[in-house]
Amino acid sequence: MIYLAEKLYGIIYMTSRQVNLAIINLHSLKVVESATSNFFDNRSYEYKHNIETITTSLNGFIHLLKDYGVKNYHFWANQQSLDAISARYLGEQIYIRTSLRVRWLNTSQLTYYKAAAVITHLDNFKKLSLASTFLLSLGSERVSLSHFNKQKFASTWNIDLGAVQIHEVSAALKPVTSNPVEVLDDYIGSKLEHLRHIFFGKRAPSSLIIQDATALNKRFIPQGKSYYALNSTEFDELYRKIISSSDQFLMDYFNVDENDVARIVPYFLLIHKIIKLINVKKIVVTNITVSDGLAIERADKIGISTSHLEEMIVTAAENIAGRYLTSKSHRENVSKIALHLFDQLKKIHHLGKRERLLLQVACIVADIGNYINQQGHYRHSAYILEANKLIGLSNEENQIIAEVSRYHSSESPESQQPHFQKLDPEVQMKVAKLAALLRLADALDDSREEKISKISVSLRNTEMIISAYSNQNLALEKWSFSNKADLFEEVFGIKPILKQRRQLK
Structure with a gap:
């Protein structure tokens, strides 16, 4: 095998939608192999209702890790939708079926690892962050907006609006209103109210990096690349096209299935409002993930690299x-x-x-x-x-x-x-x-x-x-x-x- 097994590190990461595996060479921080589970039952994004899918996938990942000779691997999961007791119960169920101990990540940790990954891996991050730059991470339960300036982290804010919540609100609105987009727009606006006083009157142009936008990633990021850039005018044209389109058109245009299509319009509404709020001129869509941040931390911990991300x-x-x-x-x-x-x-x-x-x-x-x-x-x-x-x-x-x-x-x-x-x-x-x-x-x-x-x-x-x-x-x-x-x-x-x-x- 080209890669020595001792250089490889396995990262298994679970969200409320699916489980992912990345085998990463810690010296280069490049992904050697990756795998994903099927999407969980879209009628319920609760972990407990998908325990069989989760454990079957995890056992499959363990076999793949053994095939690559990977002895160092860990399993993390997004805890945003679980309280501490429920997380403990679920972790024990998974351990019984797989012998894997889960390391739960809270919202603040997820924001940190995502930001660490973008800082390290995004090719033009240093240049972008010389001036005001924001990172918008679209999480399953929360959205985070982090600010960088003069190549340094400045602040972060959590927005109580995630993929699961958007899915529930969208599904509830469709049967009861003739214009669900307008109602969704008002709903999303209410979630941003706490940021308006922070950015009121600050009109200096900024850049926006968008992370975890599955549909945008599939449509725009070329194979083998980690990002795609567009300006605010191009995004506005795309925005007007998307919010007035049917679900079938969106599924075809973005090459997504029914699990993802319900999130597309709400996320475009959110991104559009963020762009106006912080006066964005340049937009970068990236497929850099939490797993990349976890690999960076591991490389730091064993002395392969020093990132100073703390x-x-x-x-x-x-x-x-x-x-x-x-x-x-x-x-x-x-x-x-x-x-x-x-x-x-x-x-x-x-x-x-x-x-x-x-x-x-x-x-x-x-x-x-x-x-x-x-x-x-x-x-x-x-x-x-x-x-x-x-x-x-x-x-x-x-x-x-x-x-x-x-x-x-x-x-x-x-x-x-x-x-x-x-x-x-x-x-x-x-x-x-x-x-x-x-x-x-x-x-x-x-x-x-x-x-x-x-x-x-x-x-x-x-x-x-x-x-x-x-x-x-x-x-x-x-x-x-x-x-x-x-x-x-x-x-x-x-x-x-x-x-x-x-x-x-």
């Missing part, structure tokens, strides 16, 4: 911190101190690169609860974060961030607390360790005046000496440190001691 997660955290008006200088100072502590204490905390990122994110967002009320702000921070999942983080990781924020101030994690009780033991330890580090860092900037220029750390048996370099009065910082150091000692069995070091002028 910067999107940090930017998303900065966005929410800015929205809730926290002090930028304070969160930067706390982050610097906390990450220094993390790096110097690796041999006692035994946490990895991912936990370091979670600590950085927690440093950024821990104080957002002050926007609600300064009293008990840490509790407010926690429930805000529980309701606003950060892009690129799993449900568990988002929960860790919320709990570390809850315990970064005066309240400590204890066994009798319901929030702490419900966490898995392994997660409890991560929360306790990260909260202990954050509390020390937060104490060292309690005055919000950046009095400490740098710190050094030394371990001496059951003591940790933190030397804080400053010529200013650190009375407040010392008092706060003494109040917040108990958690560190309780978790690690090491007593933190703060000493001030004067600096030579």
